Amino acid sequence: MCHVNDRTTMKPSHKLLFVLCPMLVVGFIYYSSGKLHLHVWGQKPLYDKQGFLLKLDGQLPAELAYKYGNLSEGVCKPGYAAAKMTAIYPKFMKPAPMFLDRNFKRLAKVRNYLPPFGFKTQERIIDSILTATKNYGLGEDLDSLGCKRCIIVGNGGILANKSLGSRIDDYDVVVRLNEAPVAGFGKDVGTKTTMRITYPEGAIQKPERYEKDSLFVFSAFKPLDFKWLRQMVFKEKLRGTEGFWKSVAHYVPREPTEMRILNPYFIQEAAFQFIGLPLNNGLMGKGNIPTLGTVAITMALHNCDEVVVAGFGYDMNMPHAPLHYYETVKMSAIKESWTHNISKEKEFLRKLVKANIITDLTNGI
Template identity: 25%
Template sequence: MVALKHRNLKLFTLALALFAITIMSFLLNYTQNSGLVLWNPEKYFRFSGPIIRFMTSVRRPCSCETCVSEAENSVWFDERFNYTIPPLMTKQSNMVSEITYKWWTRLQGEKKPMEINKAIEEMFNVIPGHNNLQDQNPYRCRTCAVVGNSGNLKGSEYGGEIDGHSFVFRMNHAPTAKYEKDVGNKTTHHFVYPESVRDLQDNVSMVLIPFKTLDLQWIVSALTTGTINFTYAPVPRKIKVTKDKILVYHPDFMKYIYDKWLLHHGRYPSTGILSVIFALHVCDQVDLYGFGADSKGNWHHYWENNPSAGAFRQTGVHDGDFEAEIIGNLTSINKIKVYKGR
């Protein structure tokens, strides 16, 4: 009888401890996510062993083996990564700082731009302007494949692996038809600028990267009157895309990448590095495919038959070597994983 009482006492104590841990874990997680300091149990209790490991796991920003947004992993990363800067323009986050605006309007030499606030207002009268991509969930593992256009994808047979990700980011002209075995056929977000736009399936989000005020005007025109057909190059008057799935890259986020990540190398970031840093801010795990040269050192697109015909690395506006160094550093600290193909 005494042994039974002892056993019941142990079970009750264990249940009480688990209940206390659950309550304290909730409070820690709540204060971390909300920014409020309501109560800090660590100030009053000492935890050890399994309890510390349990509490630490609850406070992680995701359930992946490694989470991109976890800090204190690399000084180099922590000095650059700023989660508070919004990657997309929305109705709630539609202001462009004066410093950004002056830099941004010089990127493609816009001479007589429309007043920026008017352009933004007109744009959000046509597209929804909502964004929930930066939501965090400690019980979620959002995996993202950022698929570049390198010829090293040829013969890689990465298609199925790419399609297995939660999000699949592609960019510019990137075709999938006839290349599914190597590049997959799933796309959730397609990054473009007006001069590189292409028709998209109804379930694909178009992420417009604007380099000038005219680009904001163009998206309105392409969805309504179709009056704009030229920027510095021909652009389509109309586009096939679901209006409610149009997202707009924030100029402040572009400037943040140029200042903090590129350290002013090149004139402005490439679509590739814009997509990679974007992924760091909205994904829990980031895998890169189709970046870099092929195994023979050729820089070309996977849909080109002649490897020497591409040479897309030498654009005159991007610093390919420095951007490659950033990707190498991110790989070395396990923030991303790069699949080099062939």
């Protein structure tokens, strides 16, 4: 500590200390505040309230430019999405398993939340489901890849007539959402499906419309959803459908070994960390549920080396444009949703595009 003699006459060296000490303390506080992203005395903040860098230019930080700069065009860049994400969002922690496995109860971030942000109260039913599914990865070939390039295919009408099918099929992992069909739309959306992420009300209802070889990936939004999944896994007669907001599939033509449970951490992280939706005591409420597309992108940031999207983005200035690529419903049909906050979500996705963390093939975000 700085200590100054309390005699009335100070030596010159003491005088110097007397002046220097407060300056050093102030300097230290100022320096620390910069490091801790606080802003003091009119200094401009570096990060927004979610913790994202304010200045997003897509440029690689020096250490990443050195690491990735000399890789030839088109070569998969190991760890790229997570490294770029960490550069603009220092709180990003990469390890987050894609699917729940038999050790799921150890996942600290989700065990204290009820669905959709966790699995509290559902442990026994999840245990019984995982005993039947037996597999907890993407499959041998994909799990052993040193670098994975993933594409999340949204359902937006923006995909129509873009002829992106063959480009989409080029990715190692092709993620599709809910009941968006492939048959008859291959030219625009491709034909390959690695996994289809869905929840009871979003699942394909006609068994014949399921692709032959994709994983059925389940994302739960309420406790009742797990009961539905158990009935699908064990091929039981569907009972207790009163709590669903629309009709649900009665049968999923998939072996238990082809079914997975998406880690609910991605819903939690997308909602509270990335988008900044209201916590609402950790319960599902008005405007605090991210869309499945954003949940899928969040999952990919943790589990893929490169992340690309297509078919995302609603343009409310074009009310007559098709809402989805596979039906004639118009954009005007989408009203401000009770569960989602589309504008806040778009803000987050725009950060990812601007910082070059994800590539948007259809430029809709």
